[in-house]
Amino acid sequence: KAGVTQTPRYLIKTRGQQVTLSCSPISGHRSVSWYQQTPGQGLQFLFEYFSETQRNKGNFPGRFSGRQFSNSRSEMNVSTLELGDSALYLCASSRTGREETQYFGPGTRLLVL
């Protein structure tokens, strides 16, 4: 069974630009969560989607948004990029989101210059 895939793996953007990251969950998984990982703050929860609905949201500004499609694939968007948005963005999937076992993708490393 294929794991969680994320594209692109690496991105370089400049301040003020926007970026869209993509996540394809494990087949049959309907819950997708996004996390931001930085050396200073560690792994922090961004949001969770299930059946195309945002079910849970972390403490990030409105510049961070996401969506989920009917095939459970998810995208997250960051608008008006800031230097502090440089991070590894990870997505994780699970069947219903009510299990405690989430499976992570390899992440997208975003560098904002």
Place this chain on the structure above:
Amino acid sequence: QKEVEQDPGPLSVPEGAIVSLNCTYSNSAFQYFMWYRQYSRKGPELLMYTYSSGNKEDGRFTAQVDKSSKYISLFIRDSQPSDSATYLCAFTQGGSEKLVFGKGTKLTVNP
């Protein structure tokens, strides 16, 4: 008080050593306790998961939970160079609640 505290290390041990990794937490609502392993440039990989106080063993790995002290541990027996990674503790209240992670402990096992 931080919700989760984890010593970032780094921790360096010789091959074959017993490794002890620890986290403390303050949120009494946490019901599920996990350890993830993250290799460099990879996503976290679930190692152990438990929801009760006590020990859970899986091969060379033992997870220990003490809910009364709000303290969890991961023990690695007969450590191998391939165990060199960052180990993250994680907690959740269950349901669709988010995972709350420690900042990770970087472990190096020297051959």
